[in-house]
Amino acid sequence: MSTPPAPGGYDPHAFEPFAVTVDLAVLTVREERLHVLLVQRGQEPYTGEWALPGGFVLPRESAETAARRELAEETGLPGATVAGLHLEQLRTYSEPDRDPRMRVVSIAFTALVPGLPEPRGGGDAVEARWLPYGSYGPLAFDHDRILADARERVGAKLEYTCLATAFCPPEFTLGELRQVYETVWGVELDRPNFRRKVLTTPGFVRAVEGPPRRTGGRGKPAALYRAGEATALHPPLLRPEGRPSS
Amino acid sequence: MSTPPAPGGYDPHAFEPFAVTVDLAVLTVREERLHVLLVQRGQEPYTGEWALPGGFVLPRESAETAARRELAEETGLPGATVAGLHLEQLRTYSEPDRDPRMRVVSIAFTALVPGLPEPRGGGDAVEARWLPYGSYGPLAFDHDRILADARERVGAKLEYTCLATAFCPPEFTLGELRQVYETVWGVELDRPNFRRKVLTTPGFVRAVEGPPRRTGGRGKPAALYRAGEATALHPPLLRPEGRPSS
DNA sequence: TCCTTTAGAGTCATCCTGACTATAAATGAA
DNA sequence: TTCATTTATAGTCAGGATGACTCTAAAGGA
Numbered sequence: 001m002s003t004p005p006a007p008g009g010y011d012p013h014a015f016e017p018f019a020v021t022v023d024l025a026v027l028t029v030r031e032e033r034l035h036v037l038l039v040q041r042g043q044e045p046y047t048g049e050w051a052l053p054g055g056f057v058l059p060r061e062s063a064e065t066a067a068r069r070e071l072a073e074e075t076g077l078p079g080a081t082v083a084g085l086h087l088e089q090l091r092t093y094s095e096p097d098r099d100p101r102m103r104v105v106s107i108a109f110t111a112l113v114p115g116l117p118e119p120r121g122g123g124d125a126v127e128a129r130w131l132p133y134g135s136y137g138p139l140a141f142d143h144d145r146i147l148a149d150a151r152e153r154v155g156a157k158l159e160y161t162c163l164a165t166a167f168c169p170p171e172f173t174l175g176e177l178r179q180v181y182e183t184v185w186g187v188e189l190d191r192p193n194f195r196r197k198v199l200t201t202p203g204f205v206r207a208v209e210g211p212p213r214r215t216g217g218r219g220k221p222a223a224l225y226r227a228g229e230a231t232a233l234h235p236p237l238l239r240p241e242g243r244p245s246s
Numbered sequence: 247m248s249t250p251p252a253p254g255g256y257d258p259h260a261f262e263p264f265a266v267t268v269d270l271a272v273l274t275v276r277e278e279r280l281h282v283l284l285v286q287r288g289q290e291p292y293t294g295e296w297a298l299p300g301g302f303v304l305p306r307e308s309a310e311t312a313a314r315r316e317l318a319e320e321t322g323l324p325g326a327t328v329a330g331l332h333l334e335q336l337r338t339y340s341e342p343d344r345d346p347r348m349r350v351v352s353i354a355f356t357a358l359v360p361g362l363p364e365p366r367g368g369g370d371a372v373e374a375r376w377l378p379y380g381s382y383g384p385l386a387f388d389h390d391r392i393l394a395d396a397r398e399r400v401g402a403k404l405e406y407t408c409l410a411t412a413f414c415p416p417e418f419t420l421g422e423l424r425q426v427y428e429t430v431w432g433v434e435l436d437r438p439n440f441r442r443k444v445l446t447t448p449g450f451v452r453a454v455e456g457p458p459r460r461t462g463g464r465g466k467p468a469a470l471y472r473a474g475e476a477t478a479l480h481p482p483l484l485r486p487e488g489r490p491s492s
Numbered sequence: 493t494c495c496t497t498t499a500g501a502g503t504c505a506t507c508c509t510g511a512c513t514a515t516a517a518a519t520g521a522a
Numbered sequence: 523t524t525c526a527t528t529t530a531t532a533g534t535c536a537g538g539a540t541g542a543c544t545c546t547a548a549a550g551g552a
Contacts, residue, residue, distance in 0.1 A: 017263025018303070020340070020351050057264070059349060063340040092338040092353050094266070094309040103305060105266050105351070107338050160406070160482075175529070193510065195531070200508090213518095219529025220517040235484060235508075236406075421498070439541065441500070446539090465498025466548040481539075 019099075021106045022067040023054035023143065025090065025150035027133075028113045029167050029183045034133040036147060039074050039125035045100050046140035050131070052147070054106070055124060063089075063107040071111075075119035075128040086166055087111050090150055098142050106141075110150045112166040155184050160236035162204050165227035173214050173222035174198060177205070185239045197237055203230030265345075267352045268313040269300035269389065271336065271396035273379075274359045275413050275429045280379040282393060285320050285371035291346050292386035296377070298393070300352070301370060309335070309353040317357075321365035321374040332412055333357050336396055344388050352387075356396045358412040401430050406482035408450050411473035419460050419468035420444060423451070431485045443483055449476030 026037035038050045053074040057066040064087055072082045090108040098104065119128035133151065138144055157163045158181055165172070167180040178194045181187075198204050205225040213221030272283035284296045299320040303312040310333055318328045336354040344350065365374035379397065384390055403409045404427055411418070413426040424440045427433075444450050451471040459467030 018266045018351075020264045020266070057340065057351075060342050062342060063338065063351070089337050091335050092309065094303065094353065096306050096308060105264075105303075105309070105353075107340065107351075173530085190510070190512090191529080192512085192531070192533085197509085217529070218519055218527080220531080222530055236482065238481060238509095240510090419499085436541070436543090437498080438500070438502080438543085443540085463498070464496080464550060466500080468499055484540095486541090 017103075019102060019104045020057045020063070021054055021104055022057060022063050022070060023052040023093075023106050023108045023141075023146055024067055024071055024087075024111060025052060025108060025147050026071070026111045026113060027150065027154060027167075028115065028130065029180050030115065030130060030132075032179060032183055034151070034183050035130040036133050037075060037119060038129060038131050038136065038139070039121065040127040040129075041124065041140055042121070042126040043124050048126070049140045050136050051140035052108075052143045053125065053128065057107075064109070067107075067109045070123070073123035074121070074125040076122050077116060077119055081113075081116065085111050085113065090146070090153060093142055093146065095142070106146075108146045108150070110153060112154065112163060114167055114169045151184070155239070158184055159238055160233050162227065162230050162233060165205070168227075171208055171224045171226055173224060174205075175217070175222055177225075181237075181239075187240055189240075201230065201233055201237075203228040204233065263349075265348060265350045266303045266309070267300055267350055268303060268309050268316060269298040269339075269352050269354045269387075269392055270313055270317055270333075270357060271298060271354060271393050272317070272357045272359060273396065273400060273413075274362065274376065275426050276361065276376060276378075278425060278429055280397070280429050281376040282379050283321060283365060284375060284377050284382065284385070285367065286373040286375075287370065287386055288367070288372040289370050294372070295386045296382050297386035298354075298389045299371065299374065303353075310355070313353075313355045316369070319369035320367070320371040322368050323362060323365055327359075327362065331357050331359065336392070336399060339388055339392065341388070352392075354392045354396070356399060358400065358409060360413055360415045397430070401485070404430055405484055406479050408473065408476050408479060411451070414473075417454055417470045417472055419470060420451075421463070421468055423471075427483075427485075433486055435486075447476065447479060447483075449474040450479065 024037070028035050028037075037053060039053045041047055041049055041051050053071055055066070055070040055074070057063055061069070067087055068082050068085070071077065071085070072079055087109045088111070090110045092105060092107045094105045096103060098106070119130070121127040133147070139147070154163070164177055164180045168176055174195050175191075177198065178189055178191065181194070182189055206228045208224040208226060212224050214224065215221070270283070274281050274283075283299060285299045287293055287295055287297050299317055301312070301316040301320070303309055307315070313333055314328050314331070317323065317331070318325055333355045334357070336356045338351060338353045340351045342349060344352070362376075365376070367373040379393070385393070400409070410423055410426045414422055420441050421437075423444065424435055424437065427440070428435055452474045454470040454472060458470050460470065461467070
């Protein structure tokens with residue numbers, strides 16, 4: 001028998017309840033390093049420690065709605081930014097003792113973002129910050145595990161989807177796009193080969209009209225591109241060797 | 247604020263609870279068709295309709311433990327079979343109205359199995375059966391959606407993992423392995439090319455010693471193989487064209 | 493005995509990739 | 523000013539992987 005002790009009436013309060021939360025692994029590339037959006041907890045348990053943004057799903061919300069709400073609350077990122085964010089479900093963590101308070105099942109999401117404004121704390125979070133991946137002590141709960149899963153998933157998706165453009169601003173150079181791959185994979189890629197692959201994959205990127213060029217960098221100015229309409233990479237762009245998961 | 251109305255005390259009964267369930271998309275290949283393990287519901291809601299096996303996660307269980315328990319209960323499959331089954335989390339479905347009774351969040355799993363004994367009903371299930379994918383009316387809840395997601399995921403994983411051997415018995419012919427790909431993808435593959443790809447991928451399959459051969463089939467007897475130690479396919483075995491999702 | 497079916501060996505042209513070379517256009521240092 | 527450095531971008535070339543085939547072997551069924 002699998003039904004909890006509420007045979008016919010489904011009394012929602014008759015059995016020990018689960019809490020359902022969402023956690024967000026929001027990743028970006030800054031200064032050639034992978035960065036993670038973390039918040040400092042303002043409540044028990046793990047008060048003062050770094051954790052992924054997230055929180056309880058409310059009674060009438062879907063998990064994705066809750067994820068956007070919590071992200072906006074805890075990081076103060078602009079509403080339009082959060083609304084337009086591409087969220088993807090990572091997996092659900094349900095070990096019985098992952099939260100010391102009570103039984104909490106957490107649905108984890110991953111989001112990839114280009115450079116964003118500095119976040120600020122809010123809601124249950126004292127502070128919110130971009131930190132380089134791995135540059136922090138152990139996170140609260142099982143959030144280190146979630147983050148590792150997120151990184152692995154993102155690394156894999158870069159191979160066979162056009163997801164890398166999500167890390168870039170609306171207009172970007174091929175060098176910036178290559179940086180995304182190099183940073184997430186932790187390898188160096190051959191520039192001409194990368195360029196060839198991206199440009200010969202139909203719909204991966206679209207050249208921006210006229211010859212506008214990138215300012216600021218060291219070398220020769222680069223042409224600008226926008227994300228194309230393709231979502232999948234056929235054939236894929238495989239990372240060299242097995243994964244050297246930095 | 248995201249914390250439910252239990253600021254300091256975490257009274258588990260103080261707010262409207264969520265129920266957490268698991269649902270299983272168990273797939274196999276039978277007679278050149280993809281089959282799904284379904285149960286006929288013995289309880290409200292959707293009494294008498296076909297649904298995925300599954301049920302409530304108990305207070306001290308992880309989702310995966312619950313999935314195995316429910317599968318054993320509802321289908322009567324042998325305990326050893328269920329224990330050794332490779333379960334993979336698919337995703338979690340959390341739309342507020344997906345269950346008419348109350349708020350239910352369901353963690354869906356996918357399992358790939360070789361030919362298995364006929365299941366029987368049990369627990370909340372009146373009956374349990376293998377049905378050809380798509381050969382049934384609408385399923386209970388959002389289970390059609392879950393099943394479609396499972397098929398898509400499995401099709402994708404066949405490309406870049408060695409997962410196809412999970413559909414095969416311990417010893418199998420390359421023809422049987424090819425059938426798995428053809429059935430899940432809904433395409434025909436060139437036999438010599440498929441053979442070359444499988445045999446030149448290190449660790450995909452291991453030839454069984456001595457020249458034992460397959461009985462029963464029409465044509466020339468085939469050599470037998472076992473699953474190798476590899477789990478990933480580098481480079482992948484891509485399906486032809488875009489997905490003709492049957 | 494043939495026809496059909498499947499296994500399995502092998503060929504060939506094409507595409508894709510990794511490794512390189514070379515040139516152009518910017519910045520910063522000497 | 524000049525040069526070294528950095529990055530972008532155009533090519534080349536060989537080898538590997540793939541798709542489309544052909545051919546032979548070995549079984550069962552008509």
